[in-house]
Amino acid sequence: MLKIVLTIAVIAGVYYFLIKKPQVTQKRRERADAEAKKPKKGEEIMVECDKCGTYISTHEAIIKSGKYYCSKECAGVK
Ligand SMILES: [Zn+2]
CATH class of the missing domain: 1.20.5 (Single alpha-helices involved in coiled-coils or other helix-helix interfaces)
Structure with missing residues (x-):
């Protein structure tokens, strides 16, 4: 049993x-x-501005001809 x-x-x-x-x-x-x-915090990739060297996240960066820029001024866009 x-x-x-x-x-x-x-x-x-x-x-x-x-x-x-x-x-x-x-x-x-x-x-x-x-x-x-x-979206996780701290997962943004930091990139260096090609002109002034400021670090910005890829979300904020301006991409112009394959390079990252911190601002429109650095990117030369108006
Ligand atoms: Zn810059």
């Missing part, structure tokens, strides 16, 4: 891991995806 109970417990345990685990990894993956989509 004890053997049967143990067998059922083992099978239940195996089933639990087989069924539950993929869901957990799926949730974890979804969470990772959601976090990846969020």
Whole structure:
């Protein structure tokens, strides 16, 4: 009788891991995806202005002919 109970417990345990685990990894993956989509602070790449040497983030930088500039004045754009 004890053997049967143990067998059922083992099978239940195996089933639990087989069924539950993929869901957990799926949730974890979804969470990772959601976090990846969020803009993270401190992930901006700092670039040097080609003219004056000021460091600006790529979001703020003005790109002109493949070079980064801190301002329109440095980029020579008006
Ligand atoms: Zn500049």
